[in-house]
Amino acid sequence: MNRDEVEILLVEDNPDDVELALHALKKGNLANKIEVARDGEEALDFLFCRGAHGRRSFESPPKVVLLDLKLPKIEGLEVLRALKSDPRTKSIPIVVMTSSKEQRDLVEGYQLGVNSYIQKPVDFDQFREIVGKLGFYWLVINQCPPKDAFIPKPG
Amino acid sequence: MQPRHSIRLKLRRILLLTSVAVLFLAVATLVTYEIFAFRRSHLEVVSSVAQVLADNATSSLSFDDQNDAAKVLSTLRSEKTVRLAVLYDANGKIFAYYPASTQRSMLPANPSPDRAKSQDGLLIVVKPVKEQTRFGTLYLESDLTPLYARLQVYGAIVLVVLGCSVLLAFLLSLWAQKRITAPILALAEVASAVSERKDYSVRAQKETDDEIGSLTEAFNEMLMQISVRDAALQQSSENLRQAHAELERRVESRTAELAESNRELEAFTYSVSHDLRAPLRHINAYAQMLEEEYAKTLNAEAQKYLARIRAGAKNMGMLVDDLLNLARIGRQELTFQTVPLNQLLDDLLGDMKQETAARTIDWRIEDLGSAQCDPGLIKQVFANLLSNAIKYTRPRSVATIWVGRKEEKGQTIYFVRDNGVGFNVKYAAKLFGVFQRLHRAEDFEGTGVGLATVERIIRKHGGRIWAEAELDKGATFYFTLGHRKF
Numbered sequence: 001m002n003r004d005e006v007e008i009l010l011v012e013d014n015p016d017d018v019e020l021a022l023h024a025l026k027k028g029n030l031a032n033k034i035e036v037a038r039d040g041e042e043a044l045d046f047l048f049c050r051g052a053h054g055r056r057s058f059e060s061p062p063k064v065v066l067l068d069l070k071l072p073k074i075e076g077l078e079v080l081r082a083l084k085s086d087p088r089t090k091s092i093p094i095v096v097m098t099s100s101k102e103q104r105d106l107v108e109g110y111q112l113g114v115n116s117y118i119q120k121p122v123d124f125d126q127f128r129e130i131v132g133k134l135g136f137y138w139l140v141i142n143q144c145p146p147k148d149a150f151i152p153k154p155g
Numbered sequence: 156m157q158p159r160h161s162i163r164l165k166l167r168r169i170l171l172l173t174s175v176a177v178l179f180l181a182v183a184t185l186v187t188y189e190i191f192a193f194r195r196s197h198l199e200v201v202s203s204v205a206q207v208l209a210d211n212a213t214s215s216l217s218f219d220d221q222n223d224a225a226k227v228l229s230t231l232r233s234e235k236t237v238r239l240a241v242l243y244d245a246n247g248k249i250f251a252y253y254p255a256s257t258q259r260s261m262l263p264a265n266p267s268p269d270r271a272k273s274q275d276g277l278l279i280v281v282k283p284v285k286e287q288t289r290f291g292t293l294y295l296e297s298d299l300t301p302l303y304a305r306l307q308v309y310g311a312i313v314l315v316v317l318g319c320s321v322l323l324a325f326l327l328s329l330w331a332q333k334r335i336t337a338p339i340l341a342l343a344e345v346a347s348a349v350s351e352r353k354d355y356s357v358r359a360q361k362e363t364d365d366e367i368g369s370l371t372e373a374f375n376e377m378l379m380q381i382s383v384r385d386a387a388l389q390q391s392s393e394n395l396r397q398a399h400a401e402l403e404r405r406v407e408s409r410t411a412e413l414a415e416s417n418r419e420l421e422a423f424t425y426s427v428s429h430d431l432r433a434p435l436r437h438i439n440a441y442a443q444m445l446e447e448e449y450a451k452t453l454n455a456e457a458q459k460y461l462a463r464i465r466a467g468a469k470n471m472g473m474l475v476d477d478l479l480n481l482a483r484i485g486r487q488e489l490t491f492q493t494v495p496l497n498q499l500l501d502d503l504l505g506d507m508k509q510e511t512a513a514r515t516i517d518w519r520i521e522d523l524g525s526a527q528c529d530p531g532l533i534k535q536v537f538a539n540l541l542s543n544a545i546k547y548t549r550p551r552s553v554a555t556i557w558v559g560r561k562e563e564k565g566q567t568i569y570f571v572r573d574n575g576v577g578f579n580v581k582y583a584a585k586l587f588g589v590f591q592r593l594h595r596a597e598d599f600e601g602t603g604v605g606l607a608t609v610e611r612i613i614r615k616h617g618g619r620i621w622a623e624a625e626l627d628k629g630a631t632f633y634f635t636l637g638h639r640k641f
Contacts, residue, residue: 122472
């Protein structure tokens with residue numbers, strides 16, 4: 001495995017939230033291979049290996065994408081829709097992490113094929129615990145999809 | 156069309172009957188008078204013939220000459236109506252008679268008294284034969300044959316006149332029909348046109364100046380009034396229709412406005428849900444990080460302030476959640492189901508284990524049966540009321556919480572009662588207002604939104620909620636679920 005390979009893509013526009021998430025991941029020793037995208041467009045550029053990330057390959061996606069819903073330029077649910085409707089990206093595990101408790105976001109998120117949906121708790125202890133468990137689960141416990149999963153079958 | 160014939164027929168019948176009846180009366184009167192007059196004149200004629208005979212027979216009787224007497228009587232041959240003539244002598248014995256062929260036995264034996272009258276369809280004249288002294292009596296009998304002949308002629312004339320007058324009456328009735336029934340029929344035609352076509356603008360033609368003319372006028376007047384009313388009616392129904400359409404339009408635009416403001420509210424609560432919670436999380440997180448990582452450089456007071464900051468942020472987080480919940484209930488559609496309430500309470504008490512773990516609570520839960528309600532929302536109601544009961548009995552070593560129901564005026568009233576700290580009833584009105592609290596935050600925590608939420612849910616169910624309490628004795632919350640049918 002390439003040591004520079006990105007394991008977590010954090011899509012978050014709020015710098016405070018970025019810092020708190022990084023802080024929490026750092027506590028769990030999971031903060032080494034994190035890429036941060038500050039809006040939906042940047043996230044899609046990264047995952048579709050285009051623009052500034054043109055040299056990336058579809059064959060080495062992050063192990064998990066932590067996706068906020070309220071994002072500049074392209075909304076979180078739109079990012080989710082774009083990823084889950086493309087055969088090259090639809091196998092990437094996506095975890096929505098949001099402040100929103102709105103029922104319709106939950107419903108739509110799951111309908112679009114989100115792999116997990118987490119509401120950020122107000123309490124920082126709980127937040128840390130959740131982020132720690134989350135990172136541990138997706139990076140360590142969960143079996144990643146094989147490379148074949150990201151190559152669209154001809155026809 | 157049948158009625159037209161009937162009025163014609165009636166008119167014709169009346170005319171004919173009238174003319175025949177009048178004619179009959181006239182003829183009857185005439186005939187009666189004629190019979191009477193004829194009899195009288197005939198009697199006079201016969202009487203004068205008898206007088207002449209009596210005078211002529213005087214000498215025959217005085218000379219006792221029967222042949223002469225027979226000759227005198229035979230002059231009656233010219234008088235066709237005389238059937239019988241008898242001459243009696245002074246002693247009343249038959250002296251001579253006419254016609255000679257008559258049987259003697261058929262002759263009246265005694266002619267007296269003297270008279271001139273009609274009797275049994277005959278005229279009988281009895282006259283004395285006298286000069287200075289009475290020589291005898293003349294009896295004369297005449298029939299009424301001329302009268303009958305005359306009456307026959309009369310009858311024929313009457314028949315002809317009757318026929319002519321009936322014909323005349325018939326012709327008159329045809330003419331009268333035209334004059335009388337035609338305008339009535341025209342009127343009837345207009346009336347049926349009005350009733351068939353609902354056309355109140357037609358008018359009947361006034362042709363005569365009589366009663367039918369005034370009937371036509373009255374009819375036209377009536378039509379005019381009807382058409383005026385009809386126009387007014389149509390106008391007002393048109394107005395009504397317009398008002399209705401206007402109302403419909405307004406309702407539509409209001410509904411659209413309402414939907415718009417609902418959408419705005421939804422967008423607002425969405426952003427509150429997302430944007431208000433984020434800075435709270437940040438405040439909380441940084442305060443905690445400060446607390447944890449810089450504890451050594453902070454003195455006790457600074458640490459206390461940090462704890463306060465965190466408690467405040469946490470409290471505000473709960474407030475935001477509660478308010479969002481309250482707003483959500485306001486716009487949520489109820490889904491009614493038959494809910495077994497005791498099962499719902501069992502679930503709830505299971506969820507509350509953490510809250511009640513360290514407490515001694517004597518639960519007294521009656522059989523509540525089933526209710527028609529929205530299960531999720533009614534669960535919130537019981538969750539709030541039970542959680543309040545648990546909270547406000549905290550000072551009690553043994554808390555007792557009753558959940559039950561009672562029937563009153565055909566309505567089921569549910570209640571949750573506790574033996575907690577209660578409250579002063581004079582503040583009862585404030586209980587269900589948003590952010591209204593009857594206890595200090597340091598005594599009993601809370602956001603002041605819970606009972607407002609409960610009240611809103613009950614109201615949406617068409618029920619009502621109220622409370623009774625006594626300070627330091629406990630509180631009881633009652634509620635009903637209304638009478639919604641679906």
